[in-house]
Structure formats: structure tokens, C-alpha cells
Amino acid sequence: MAQSEEVFVGSIDQGTTSSRFLIFDKQGEPVAVHQEEFRQIYPNPGWHEHDPNEIVTSVENCIEAALKIFEKDGHKKESIKAVGITNQRETTVCWDIKSGEPLYNAIVWTDTRTAALARELKARKGSDKLQDICGLPISTYPSVTKLLWLLRNEDKVRKAYEAGNLAFGTIDAWLIYKLNGGPKNNVFVSDPTNASRTMFMDIHSLKYSDKTIDFFSYEFDLRKVHMPEIVRSADEKAFGKLTSGVLTGFPITGCLGDQSAALVGQKGFEPGHAKNTYGTGCFLLYNVDTKPVISTHGLLATVAYNFDGKPVYALEGSIAVAGSGVKFLMNNLGFSSQSHKISELAETVSDNGGLVFVTAFSGLFAPYWIDDAQGTMFGLSHHTERGHIARATLEAVCYQTKAILDAMEKDSGHKLSELRVDGGMSNSELCMQTQADLVSIPIVRPKMRETTALGAAIAAGFASGVWKTFDELKEVNTAGQTTFQPKMNAKDSAKMFKKWERAVSMCKGWVAEEEKEEGDEQAAKGLGEESKKEGQVAASFPQIISLTTVLSLASTLAILLLGCLSSLRFLPASSSFKTRFLFIWHATDALIHFILEGSYLYNCLFSSATLLEGKALGSEFLPAGVSFLGDHTRLYGAEYGTSPFSVLWREYARADKRWGGSDLTVISLELLTVFVAGPMAVWICHGLAKKRADTSFWMIVLATGELYGGWMTFAPEWLSGSPNLNTDVWMYTWVYLFFFNTIWVWIPLWVLYDAYGTITGALTQKSRAEGSKKAR
Numbered sequence: 001m002a003q004s005e006e007v008f009v010g011s012i013d014q015g016t017t018s019s020r021f022l023i024f025d026k027q028g029e030p031v032a033v034h035q036e037e038f039r040q041i042y043p044n045p046g047w048h049e050h051d052p053n054e055i056v057t058s059v060e061n062c063i064e065a066a067l068k069i070f071e072k073d074g075h076k077k078e079s080i081k082a083v084g085i086t087n088q089r090e091t092t093v094c095w096d097i098k099s100g101e102p103l104y105n106a107i108v109w110t111d112t113r114t115a116a117l118a119r120e121l122k123a124r125k126g127s128d129k130l131q132d133i134c135g136l137p138i139s140t141y142p143s144v145t146k147l148l149w150l151l152r153n154e155d156k157v158r159k160a161y162e163a164g165n166l167a168f169g170t171i172d173a174w175l176i177y178k179l180n181g182g183p184k185n186n187v188f189v190s191d192p193t194n195a196s197r198t199m200f201m202d203i204h205s206l207k208y209s210d211k212t213i214d215f216f217s218y219e220f221d222l223r224k225v226h227m228p229e230i231v232r233s234a235d236e237k238a239f240g241k242l243t244s245g246v247l248t249g250f251p252i253t254g255c256l257g258d259q260s261a262a263l264v265g266q267k268g269f270e271p272g273h274a275k276n277t278y279g280t281g282c283f284l285l286y287n288v289d290t291k292p293v294i295s296t297h298g299l300l301a302t303v304a305y306n307f308d309g310k311p312v313y314a315l316e317g318s319i320a321v322a323g324s325g326v327k328f329l330m331n332n333l334g335f336s337s338q339s340h341k342i343s344e345l346a347e348t349v350s351d352n353g354g355l356v357f358v359t360a361f362s363g364l365f366a367p368y369w370i371d372d373a374q375g376t377m378f379g380l381s382h383h384t385e386r387g388h389i390a391r392a393t394l395e396a397v398c399y400q401t402k403a404i405l406d407a408m409e410k411d412s413g414h415k416l417s418e419l420r421v422d423g424g425m426s427n428s429e430l431c432m433q434t435q436a437d438l439v440s441i442p443i444v445r446p447k448m449r450e451t452t453a454l455g456a457a458i459a460a461g462f463a464s465g466v467w468k469t470f471d472e473l474k475e476v477n478t479a480g481q482t483t484f485q486p487k488m489n490a491k492d493s494a495k496m497f498k499k500w501e502r503a504v505s506m507c508k509g510w511v512a513e514e515e516k517e518e519g520d521e522q523a524a525k526g527l528g529e530e531s532k533k534e535g536q537v538a539a540s541f542p543q544i545i546s547l548t549t550v551l552s553l554a555s556t557l558a559i560l561l562l563g564c565l566s567s568l569r570f571l572p573a574s575s576s577f578k579t580r581f582l583f584i585w586h587a588t589d590a591l592i593h594f595i596l597e598g599s600y601l602y603n604c605l606f607s608s609a610t611l612l613e614g615k616a617l618g619s620e621f622l623p624a625g626v627s628f629l630g631d632h633t634r635l636y637g638a639e640y641g642t643s644p645f646s647v648l649w650r651e652y653a654r655a656d657k658r659w660g661g662s663d664l665t666v667i668s669l670e671l672l673t674v675f676v677a678g679p680m681a682v683w684i685c686h687g688l689a690k691k692r693a694d695t696s697f698w699m700i701v702l703a704t705g706e707l708y709g710g711w712m713t714f715a716p717e718w719l720s721g722s723p724n725l726n727t728d729v730w731m732y733t734w735v736y737l738f739f740f741n742t743i744w745v746w747i748p749l750w751v752l753y754d755a756y757g758t759i760t761g762a763l764t765q766k767s768r769a770e771g772s773k774k775a776r
């Protein structure tokens with residue numbers, strides 16, 4: 001073919017650690033490549049950021065350098081028909097829609113600063129319904145938690161939001177916007193494979209979901225945030241064109257999140273096709289055809305691609321740490337300066353020497369989703385060498401892949417016959433052989449491993465007419481592939497995997513104690529110098545005190561005020577201070593029992609949700625196999641109500657989660673509180689107003705009941721390590737739990753003391769009177 005007839009497609013591959021620009025010919029062969037690493041910013045433990053402008057510059061540099069190579073080889077840039085983009089997903093950029101300037105660093109998908117926020121979101125009513133809509137569960141991983149964190153903690157972001165100028169996007173949207181000249185042309189789009197990673201998109205309709213946006217809008221109205229228009233992954237016009245640099249005027253016609261792009265690059269177009277990409281993280285995508293499969297085994301539903309308006313979906317297993325584990329050995333532990341040397345080091349030992357490295361640097365993702373795990377090594381001994389550590393690092397990815405494949409088999413009902421692989425870490429022969437041994441199916445690695453970039457080129461090529469059918473791609477990247485056959489016997493590989501599972505279960509909960517305190521401290525650090533002075537309280541304040549908190553506390557104060565007013569109405573003005581105090585206490589006590597505990601019971605009896613079919617959603621408040629009111633199909637409690645009182649009890653449940661559901665002990669106690677203690681308190685008020693002689697007796701009965709009730713509420717918690725109490729937050733511990741509960745200890749104790757004095761005083765007087773009568 002004469003050079004003038006040659007056809008090429010450019011591909012921008014914007015990954016987590018580097019950017020690349022590749023130029024592919026029609027046979028899918030890369031003819032020019034340039035790659036540039038950019039800064040990884042780790043301001044605090046668990047935080048991971050990129051400079052959004054550096055990302056754009058690295059892409060521009062790569063385009064320029066690759067084009068030089070391309071032209072040096074005698075090709076003409078006019079033969080490049082289009083450019084595709086693929087990118088790291090979930091990573092979140094906020095910028096000013098007017099100036100086009102970023103308002104904060106990009107928060108990278110691996111970042112775990114949002115762990116506490118994710119827990120808070122998960123505790124909100126309706127959180128369990130989100131995955132059915134958008135395909136993802138709440139965690140630190142999707143973009144939404146990162147955006148909410150920025151809104152809460154970054155002044156610049158909040159101010160732009162308040163002014164209506166806040167633009168939010170994943171890296172595809174940011175890059176397309178900037179490459180198109182920013183605010184001048186305002187090309188602000190995202191494709192469904194990227195938009196499906198935000199939690200804002202309905203995975204079924206590929207449109208923004210009102211339901212999920214409403215769910216997340218409890219503090220900030222997310223409709224005020226500019227979000228990119230969702231367009232098809234291959235489109236001749238929607239992505240605009242490059243407006244600067246050597247390819248000025250060249251159209252961008254394809255866009256895919258990197259893992260979807262890898263599936264396309266591996267030509268995983270048929271249902272049942274799967275690929276596993278070992279990059280910074282590792283991601284297994286399994287084509288499930290034209291309907292999303294919502295996983296019940298810890299996987300995600302994602303969009304594989306949408307070229308022509310008929311979306312194809314995938315089940316995804318995401319592993320947070322793969323190549324980044326290798327980089328950790330290189331950069332943090334000084335093992336070597338080249339990735340392939342780590343693999344060579346691992347080959348210096350014949351096995352892992354009993355070492356298991358759970359590389360949970362960002363908690364554990366699929367299929368475990370454990371956000372309170374942290375990187376942990378098990379089995380260190382005097383025998384342990386650097387080779388064992390290198391080997392255990394590679395093995396960690398293989399074990400997680402095995403767990404994901406097991407989950408995929410359960411979700412899809414199919415066992416894979418082979419697994420196609422790619423990504424930087426798939427260069428390690430040892431890693432790939434271990435993978436084959438652990439999953440007991442062949443691992444197929446193509447010769448050309450830039451499948452992610454190839455996928456984006458394919459998307460762009462479809463939109464620009466370079467390729468028209470999947471059939472034309474049949475031969476692309478098939479020659480020279482390597483197949484790793486399983487060699488280990490099943491018993492040994494099962495033994496290895498069992499050890500891994502033990503290690504996973506042992507590393508759970510490591511962060512639980514400290515992370516909540518330190519996470520808040522780190523958030524404070526990120527708030528800038530001024531907020532730093534206010535320290536932890538400044539950081540945790542907005543997360544703890546919401547409008548609901550203020551209204552809940554105000555409602556309790558209002559009840560106290562009512563108690564005071566009733567004393568003015570019903571007690572004679574001449575009453576002593578003590579009588580007035582006792583009246584106000586018992587009047588407030590009665591009102592609280594009727595209004596608050598009454599509404600708690602109402603929630604338990606009348607607020608409910610139907611159990612989703614096929615979901616193991618059983619109540620954590622009931623013993624296994626037991627259902628409240630004998631109803632196996634519903635869950636009861638404030639969590640499932642919509643009234644202001646449901647909201648109020650959900651607020652208190654942040655401190656003691658039993659009040660959000662239907663805990664049998666609590667309900668039993670509150671039945672007595674509402675129907676016995678409440679009326680008794682009213683009867684005592686009547687006695688105080690009318691100076692009835694039996695009043696002290698009833699006060700003793702009530703005070704004893706209140707003390708007994710408090711004991712029965714909290715003793716089971718103390719005896720079992722307080723599984724339902726949240727004592728990590730000062731307000732929950734000291735205001736909700738301590739203050740509001742110990743009032744019903746101190747005052748009843750004093751009431752008992754006082755009533756004791758009154759009764760014994762009266763009896764002493766009586767016996768004295770009787771004694772003097774007798775003497776007379």
C-alpha cells in the first residue's frame with residue numbers, strides 16, 4: 001500500500017501512573033509510542049492525588065513525541081483518521097466551569113480518605129438500593145464519595161458550588177474539555193463506561209439517575225454541580241477535536257474507561273469473553289451481553305462499551321493493588337528500580353516461604369470490599385528473604401483474581417475456559433504462571449500488551465469509518481500469544497488459597513479503631529492552615545453536625561420547655577423549688593416517653609421495607625431465623641420510615657444503631673416505657689400538683705423502673721464489647737449516649753434519695769406522734 005493510502009488511529013491512554021500516546025495502523029499494530037510518567041502525590045496516608053494540569057501536559061507531551069517518531073518513520077500525520085481516549089476511571093476532578101481551572105488536585109480512584117464518609121453513606125436509608133440502579137455499592141472507590149469529600153472539605157470547591165460554577169468530571173471529561181480548549185468551546189462530555197463509575201448514572205438507561213443523585217444530595221444539592229453530558233463511546237462529533245499542539249484540528253471520536261477499553265482491545269465482544277488487566281490495579285471484566293447483571297457476590301456491574309446505542313455490559317472484579325504493590329517494593333522498600341527485577345527477585349525463591357502479603361493499601365476491593373483492612377504480612381520468620389516478599393506481592397494479585405473468578409462463576413453460572421490477560425504486570429512470567437496454577441485454567445497473554453490503548457483506537461476507528469464490523473478485527477493481535485497452562489496440582493493450589501483466605505479474615509478491622517480518629521485528623525490537615533489550628537474538631541464537625549442533628553437536639557429542648565410551661569400552668573405559684581423541679585422532670589419524662597419513645601415504637605411497628613428477592617438482607621438486630629412480628633418478608637424500624645420521627649431516630653441510631661431497626665430487647669423495654677412509665681409520670685405530676693400523699697411511692701416505683709431499664713439497655717452492650725455503639729465520635733459518645741442516657745440515672749437516683757427522705761421523714765414523724773400519744 002502506498003504511504004498516502006495508509007490509515008492510522010491515534011490513542012491517548014491516560015493511566016494511573018503514566019500517560020501514553022500510541023498510533024495504530026489498520027492491523028492494530030502500534031507504529032509509534034511515547035509514554036510519560038507523572039507525579040503521584042500522597043499528602044497523607046491513604047490519600048492519593050494527581051495534578052490535573054500535569055495530566056493534560058503529559059498527554060500533550062506524549063502526542064508530540066509519538067508524532068515525531070511517526071513522521072520520522074516516513075508517515076504523514078494526515079493519515080491519522082481520528083484519536084481515541086482511554087483513561088483511569090473514578091479519579092475525580094473539580095474545576096471552575098468559567099475559568100476552566102482545577103479547584104483541587106484530582107482525587108485518585110485508590111484514595112481512601114473517604115472511608116468514614118462511605119460508612120456514613122452506607123448507614124443512610126436506601127443505600128442498599130443504589131447498586132441495583134447504578135451497578136456499584138458505596139465505597140471509597142466511585143467518584144461520588146470523592147466529590148462529596150471535596151464539597152465538604154475544600155473551600156474553593158464549595159465556593160464554586162455556591163456560585164453555580166462547579167464542574168465535576170472523571171479524567172475523560174476533564175481531558176476532553178481541556179483538549180478542546182476548555183471554557184472557550186466547552187465540550188463537556190463523558191461516555192457511559194466512565195459515567196457508570198460515578199454512581200450518578202442509571203446503568204440500565206445510561207442516563208443520570210434522579211434516585212441516586214437525590215440520595216447523595218442530602219447535604220449539597222448535586223443538581224447544582226455541572227456534570228458532563230453522557231454520550232456514546234464512539235461518536236464522530238460528540239468529543240470535539242484537539243485545539244492545540246501538533247494534531248490541532250484532529251477529531252476525537254472514541255472514549256472508553258481503561259478497563260472497558262482493554263476488554264475491547266482483547267476483542268471481548270461475545271458474552272462469556274473475559275480479560276484481566278494487571279496495571280496499577282487489576283481488573284477482571286466479563287462480558288454479560290446486553291443486560292447488566294447486578295452481582296450478589298461482591299462484583300460490580302459496569303458498561304463494557306456503547307458504540308451504537310446498544311450497550312454491552314460487563315461484570316467486573318476490581319483489585320486496588322497490583323503493579324502498585326510492585327512499585328511499593330521499588331519506591332518504598334528500595335528493592336530495585338525496575339519492575340521486571342521484582343519478578344526476577346521473586347524467582348530466586350522456589351515458593352513464598354509461608355509468607356502471605358495482603359496488599360490492602362486501599363482496603364480490599366472485590367469481592368471482599370473490606371475498607372478497614374490495611375496492608376498486612378503474615379508468616380514472617382527468620383527464613384523470610386526479600387525474594388519471598390517479592391513473590392508474595394505478585395501472588396496477592398493472583399489470589400484476589402481467583403476469588404473474583406469464583407464470585408463470577410456464582411453470579412453468572414458459568415466457568416471460564418481461559419482468561420486473557422494484559423497490563424504491565426502481565427509481563428511477569430512468574431506472576432502469570434502462578435495465576436494459571438491458582439485458577440486452574442489457561443492464561444492467554446497477547447504479544448502486544450497495549451490492549452487498553454488498542455481498545456480506545458478501535459472505538460475511535462469505528463466512529464470514523466476505519467473499521468466497520470467486529471469481523472474486520474478478528475486477526476488483530478492474535479499472532480505470538482503465550483499460553484500459561486496450570487501446572488500445580490489442585491490440592492496444593494487449594495492449600496495456598498486457603499491460607500490467603502485466612503490472612504484476609506485476619507486483617508479485617510485493623511483500621512477500625514485508629515482510622516476514624518486519624519482519618520479525621522488527616523481531613524483537618526487537608527483543610528489548610530487556618531482550619532489546621534482548629535484541628536480535629538474542624539474536620540469532623542461538618543461530618544457529624546447536620547441540620548437533622550440540630551433539629552433533633554432542638555426538639556428535645558422544646559420538650560423540656562413544654563415541661564417548664566406545664567409546671568407554670570398546673571403547679572400553684574407558691575410551690576417550692578424542689579416541687580417545681582420534680583414536676584418539670586416528670587412532665588418532661590412523660591412527654592419524652594410519649595413523643596420520642598412512642599414514635600420509636602411507631603417506627604418499629606409501621607415503618608418497614610420489603611426484602612429484596614434473592615438478597616441476603618436479614619436484620620442484624622434479630623437472631624438468625626427470627627423475624628419481627630413473624631413477618632419474613634419485611635424489615636422494620638426507623639431506617640425504613642420517611643416521617644420526621646424516622647429521621648430523628650436515624651440520627652440517634654448513628655450513636656446506637658439498635659434504634660434504627662427493630663431490636664427485640666429495646667422494643668420490649670420501650671413498650672413498658674411508653675405504656676407504663678409515661679402514664680405513671682403523669683400521675684406523679686398530678687400528685688405533685690394536688691399534694692397527694694402517695695406521690696413519693698410512685699416516684700420510687702418509676703425511678704427504679706428507669707434505672708432498671710437503663711441497665712437492661714446497656715448491660716448487654718458492655719458484656720459483648722458494645723457492637724451497636726459508636727464511641728468513635730465525641731458527640732455520639734458524650735452527647736447522645738452519655739448525656740441523654742445518664743440523665744435517667746442521676747435524676748432517678750436523686751429522686752429515690754429524696755423520696756426516701758420524704759417517706760422516712762413522714763414515718764418518723766408518725767411514730768414520734770404515736771409515741772407521744774402513748775406517753776400521754
Ligand SMILES: Nc1ncnc2c1ncn2[C@@H]1O[C@H](COP(=O)(O)OP(=O)(O)O)[C@@H](O)[C@H]1O
Binds near residue numbers: 016426
Ligand atoms: N515485569 C514486570 N513484573 C511486575 N510488574 C511489572 C512488570 N512490568 C511492569 N510492571 C508493573 O505494571 C504497572 C504498570 O502497568 P500499566 O499497565 O502501564 O499500568 P497503568 O496503566 O495503571 O499505569 C507498574 O505498576 C509496574 O510496576
Ligand SMILES: O=P(O)(O)OC[C@H](O)CO
Binds near residue numbers: 015016
Ligand atoms: O490505571 P489502571 O490501569 O490500574 O486502571 C485504573 C482503573 O480504571 C481504576 O478503576
